[in-house]
Amino acid sequence: MNLEASTQQLSYIANQASDARVNIELETEGMTLNLGPQHPATHGTLRIIVRLDGEQVVSAEPVMGYMHRGYEKLTEVRTYPQVTTLVNRIDWLGSFANEVPFILAAERLMEVEAPPRAQWIRTALFELSRIANVVLFLGDMAVQLGATTPVFYAFRDREFVLNQIESVTGGRFHPNFDRIGGIKDDLPKGWIQETKDVLARIHSFCDEMQDLVVGNEIFQTRTRGIGIIPADVGLSYGLSGANIRSSGVDWDLRRDGGVGLIHDQLDWKVWTHPDGDSFARYWVRLQEVRESCKMVDQILDGIPSGPIMAKVPRIIKVPPGEAYVETENPLGVMGYYIVSKGDLVPYRVKIRSASFNNVSITPWVLKGVYVPDVISILASLYFILGDIDR
Amino acid sequence: MTIFNLAIELAYWQQTIIRSVLGLVAVLLPAGTLVYLYLFKMMSFMQSRLGPMEAGPYGSLQLLAEVGKFLQKEDLFPKAADRVVFKAAPFVVLASTFLLVLVLPAGPDAWFINIDTGVFLALAVSSISVIGILMAGWGSASKYSLIGGLRAAGQLVAYELPLVLAVMGVVIQAGTLNVQEIVFAQANGEIFGWGGIGNPFIITQFLGFMIFLVAIQAELTQPPFDMPVAESEIVTGYLTEYTGMRFLLFFIGEFATAGIFSALAATFFLGGWYIPGLDPTDNLFNLIGPLVLVGKMLLVSFLIFWFRFTYPRFREDQLQQLAWKVLVPLSLVNIVATGILKVAF
Numbered sequence: 001m002n003l004e005a006s007t008q009q010l011s012y013i014a015n016q017a018s019d020a021r022v023n024i025e026l027e028t029e030g031m032t033l034n035l036g037p038q039h040p041a042t043h044g045t046l047r048i049i050v051r052l053d054g055e056q057v058v059s060a061e062p063v064m065g066y067m068h069r070g071y072e073k074l075t076e077v078r079t080y081p082q083v084t085t086l087v088n089r090i091d092w093l094g095s096f097a098n099e100v101p102f103i104l105a106a107e108r109l110m111e112v113e114a115p116p117r118a119q120w121i122r123t124a125l126f127e128l129s130r131i132a133n134v135v136l137f138l139g140d141m142a143v144q145l146g147a148t149t150p151v152f153y154a155f156r157d158r159e160f161v162l163n164q165i166e167s168v169t170g171g172r173f174h175p176n177f178d179r180i181g182g183i184k185d186d187l188p189k190g191w192i193q194e195t196k197d198v199l200a201r202i203h204s205f206c207d208e209m210q211d212l213v214v215g216n217e218i219f220q221t222r223t224r225g226i227g228i229i230p231a232d233v234g235l236s237y238g239l240s241g242a243n244i245r246s247s248g249v250d251w252d253l254r255r256d257g258g259v260g261l262i263h264d265q266l267d268w269k270v271w272t273h274p275d276g277d278s279f280a281r282y283w284v285r286l287q288e289v290r291e292s293c294k295m296v297d298q299i300l301d302g303i304p305s306g307p308i309m310a311k312v313p314r315i316i317k318v319p320p321g322e323a324y325v326e327t328e329n330p331l332g333v334m335g336y337y338i339v340s341k342g343d344l345v346p347y348r349v350k351i352r353s354a355s356f357n358n359v360s361i362t363p364w365v366l367k368g369v370y371v372p373d374v375i376s377i378l379a380s381l382y383f384i385l386g387d388i389d390r
Numbered sequence: 391m392t393i394f395n396l397a398i399e400l401a402y403w404q405q406t407i408i409r410s411v412l413g414l415v416a417v418l419l420p421a422g423t424l425v426y427l428y429l430f431k432m433m434s435f436m437q438s439r440l441g442p443m444e445a446g447p448y449g450s451l452q453l454l455a456e457v458g459k460f461l462q463k464e465d466l467f468p469k470a471a472d473r474v475v476f477k478a479a480p481f482v483v484l485a486s487t488f489l490l491v492l493v494l495p496a497g498p499d500a501w502f503i504n505i506d507t508g509v510f511l512a513l514a515v516s517s518i519s520v521i522g523i524l525m526a527g528w529g530s531a532s533k534y535s536l537i538g539g540l541r542a543a544g545q546l547v548a549y550e551l552p553l554v555l556a557v558m559g560v561v562i563q564a565g566t567l568n569v570q571e572i573v574f575a576q577a578n579g580e581i582f583g584w585g586g587i588g589n590p591f592i593i594t595q596f597l598g599f600m601i602f603l604v605a606i607q608a609e610l611t612q613p614p615f616d617m618p619v620a621e622s623e624i625v626t627g628y629l630t631e632y633t634g635m636r637f638l639l640f641f642i643g644e645f646a647t648a649g650i651f652s653a654l655a656a657t658f659f660l661g662g663w664y665i666p667g668l669d670p671t672d673n674l675f676n677l678i679g680p681l682v683l684v685g686k687m688l689l690v691s692f693l694i695f696w697f698r699f700t701y702p703r704f705r706e707d708q709l710q711q712l713a714w715k716v717l718v719p720l721s722l723v724n725i726v727a728t729g730i731l732k733v734a735f
Contacts, residue, residue: 033533039625055537055706144622146613146703152437218614218702371537372705375623 008228012368015056030058035374037066044385048362050374057374060366062359067389075349080106080180080316083346087336088174090353091387094133094330096125096165099178102336102349104260105325106180109318109340114260117306118182123261124299125165125177126327127292128195131202132161133330134242134289137382138206141282142213144379145222150213157205160198167191180316182309192300199293206290214283223279227365227377230276237364238357241332243381246284247276253328261327266298278380285382317344331355331387355387409502416491420649420687421642426453427688428695429645436699460641463634468531471631475529480632480639482522487646489515494653495570497663497679498671508569509561512654513554516609519647520546523618526640527628538627541706542611542618548713549608549615555721556601559728560591560658573662577670587666592659594731597724599659601717606651607694608709610644614701615709648694649687656686 036047045066051058071090075083087102088095100122107113114122139154162172167188169175177184213219229239231247244251252270254263271287273280320342326335332354339348358381366374400408430452434441442449467473492515493508495501505511520543527539561567564575572591579589592599608615619627629640656662663679664670675682704712 031533142702146616146620146622147701148433148613149437149699152439156438212700213702216702218704221708222702222705370705370707372617372620372623372703375620 008368015368033371036063044388046359046383046385046388048366048374048378050366050371052371055371057366057369057371060363060374062362064356064359064388067385069386069390071390072349072351075346077345079344080318080346083349084178085174085176087351088176089386090351090390091133091329091331091334091355091384092173093136093384094129095171095173096129096169096175096177097133097327097329098334099176100126100261101259101325101327101329101334102338103178103180104327105323105336105338106316106318107260108323108325109321109338110180110312110316111319112181112310112312114182114310115307116262116304117186118308118310119260119262120299120303121168121183121187121308122178123263124195124296124303125168125175126261127296127299128161128165130330131289131292131296132158132165134285134292135161135202135205137285138209138213138282138289141376141379141382142219144375145219147213147216147219150209153205153208153212157201160201164191164195164198167194179309181312182307186308187303192303195296195300199297202289202293206286206293209286214286220279222372222376223277223282223380224275225277226373227278227369227380228276229361229365233364234276234361237361239332239361240354240357241328241330242284242288243281243332243358245271246273246280248272248274253326253333257327259325259327262299263295265302266295268295268298278376281380281382315344317342318346326352329354331382331384332358351390353387353390355383355385356390359383359388413488413491413502416494417487417646417650418642420653420684420691421646422453423684423688424645424649424691424695426450428691432692432695433699457638460634460638465635466631466633468631470531472529472531475525476631477636479522479526479529480636480643482525483519483643484522484639484646486515486518486522487643487650489518490647490650490654493569494650494657494683495573495662495679496683497676498570498673500663500676500679501570504568504570506566506568509557509567509572512569513550513557516553516647516651517546517550519643523628526632530628530631532631534624534626534630535628538618538620538624538630541624542628544706545608545611545615545618545709548710549605549717552601552713552717552721553605553609555718555725556598556605557658558721559595559598559724562725562728562732563591563594569657569662573657573664574670576661577664588661588664590659590661595659595724595728597720598728599655601721601724602655602658603690603693604712604717606648606655607697608713610648610651610694612648612694612698614697614703616703617706617709620703648691652691652694653683653687655690656683660686660690662686 031052033050033052034047035050037045047063047066049061049063071086074086078086083102084099087098090098135158136154139151142150165175166172168191169177229247231249234244234247235249250270250272255270268291271284273284318340320340322339324335324337326333334354335352337350338346341347365377369377430441430449442452445451445455467476490512492502493512523542524539527535560572564572566572576590577588581589611618619629629637632640663675663683665682668674
């Protein structure tokens with residue numbers, strides 16, 4: 001199980017031993033390189049302190065918190081409907097998905113359930129925000145490896161997805177659309193047909209990425225066998241989402257979680273990859289965008305009619321209790337632990353965001369790799385700074 | 391009578407002035423053309439956007455705007471930088487470009503220098519830029535610059551070899567190191583007794599042409615060989631600390647060298663300033679030769695820039711492996727095959 005990991009460690013030790021003999025005669029000094037807080041590759045303010053021996057990484061330490069905004073504390077002075085405004089800004093590329101687990105947790109405490117139509121629209125927007133998020137990754141990973149073109153295609157096609165989200169919610173990046181007991185508004189007229197066209201575009205974008213990036217020999221030599229995370233190591237570091245699925249763990253909360261979204265009524269597949277390297281992480285995400293397109297397509301066909309709001313009091317007071325709900329967000333598992341004392345505001349909210357755990361594996365996985373691979377591994381782990389620091 | 395024949399009758403100082411001005415044109419023209427045509431426009435079209443559109447019709451004056459911007463910027467030095475080395479580095483890189491353009495013939499009489507060791511000179515001066523890049527990397531007193539400079543030095547030295555060996559096939563086939571003679575050899579050559587289009591060496595030396603293209607791509611540190619300036623890893627490598635005028639010099643150097651290397655490839659493999667159907671000693675070529683050369687140069691550099699916009703970059707050790715394990719053996723095979731065929735026919 002842990003064979004690849006131990007091989008990687010062993011080859012690293014062997015390298016060090018052979019280097020050590022040279023170092024006795026020729027004393028060399030390690031170099032400390034600060035990747036960040038301001039660095040082109042971290043798309044935010046993540047700082048990674050890398051100790052180098054030549055171009056080989058001896059140790060890497062991520063320093064987080066440069067973008068900490070204190071959302072957990074801020075929720076304690078916001079009423080429940082106001083909290084979605086805050087949590088939108090955690091993973092800013094797939095904002096709607098951030099609201100869903102919070103609302104679901106609050107609904108569980110209040111013992112209300114959204115009507116079916118609201119649940120279907122919620123799931124559609126949830127998957128659309130996943131597409132908007134991961135499409136950008138598909139281009140961004142390539143730009144981190146030096147290919148400038150795919151990221152422009154990604155921005156071009158993501159725009160159409162954002163337009164669809166905007167025409168429902170009114171917000172491109174911060175929809176603030178989910179409500180306790182349902183959603184804010186119904187779908188606008190003509191939205192279903194427009195969205196179908198957009199999904200066709202995303203499908204052709206995925207084909208384009210398949211040819212331009214995945215099929216590229218240089219991309220494969222740069223990513224295959226690089227940054228291997230075995231399943232047990234990944235699980236022990238709390239990796240989730242596509243990162244753990246690309247290590248061969250067949251675990252997806254959309255299928256296994258059973259919370260208030262309707263993924264179980266749709267026909268789709270959880271993709272895994274046995275390799276656990278950077279290439280696998282890219283490949284799995286590419287397949288997931290395709291699956292999301294399939295899901296939204298089915299939702300558009302089968303969306304039921306009916307009300308979009310359950311009966312909830314005008315002033316929302318959540319009864320005392322505790323609830324933890326987690327969903328499979330674009331970056332991985334996102335959960336909200338809400339403690340309520342029966343007030344207008346939550347007593348305490350703990351946010352479990354995916355990127356924090358995904359980044360915490362960097363000291364393990366970056367050991368012994370070369371500087372260029374630091375960037376490709378970080379890019380393939382796919383974190384968003386807001387999701388790390390909250 | 392063209393200006394070039396006139397120039398031979400002029401005094402030495404007059405010739406020198408004309409040559410200096412034309413040399414400047416020969417460096418700046420390809421740089422400007424490539425930047426506007428390929429970097430601004432072709433790249434944008436490939437990436438489904440329009441590129442610069444505001445300055446002048448179709449953004450044609452964007453170059454002037456960019457140069458103006460760089461000229462206005464403050465000339466900054468890092469505190470710990472080795473000032474002399476830091477200042478001199480861009481000029482060393484640019485000097486290599488200017489020396490490289492010397493050997494390019496643009497017509498039967500239109501040349502800067504016509505010496506019997508032209509190929510040797512071209513390949514020798516092209517490696518001067520390594521020194522400039524190392525100076526920039528070391529003199530900046532920045533870790534990113536240092537890593538970038540060392541990577542660049544390793545890469546440029548590694549790819550110098552396939553570059554030289556790829557040209558050896560051409561030299562063997564033409565039987566001369568004189569660049570002008572190589573053009574004539576292609577113009578007067580015959581393919582199995584048929585001299586309709588001369589004998590451009592790309593037909594017999596196709597392998598050499600491909601190796602040459604890959605090697606110049608690496609010499610220019612362009613993707614997929616842009617590890618020394620990998621902007622997502624080491625900011626921009628040895629260029630990190632440069633601003634304003636000095637950055638502009640590096641920039642001009644890069645694109646002018648791209649143009650001149652493409653022109654060299656066109657000269658070695660595509661027949662240079664010659665187009666089939668005319669007598670190569672015709673005086674007309676002194677006029678249209680430069681245009682033909684620029685046309686072929688754009689053709690070759692289109693390939694270079696196409697690769698540049700499409701591919702991700704190799705890792706440093708992977709591109710060293712490509713140079714030593716693939717390109718060098720291939721080019722040696724090419725030389726041996728060319729030598730055997732040369733003796734056989």
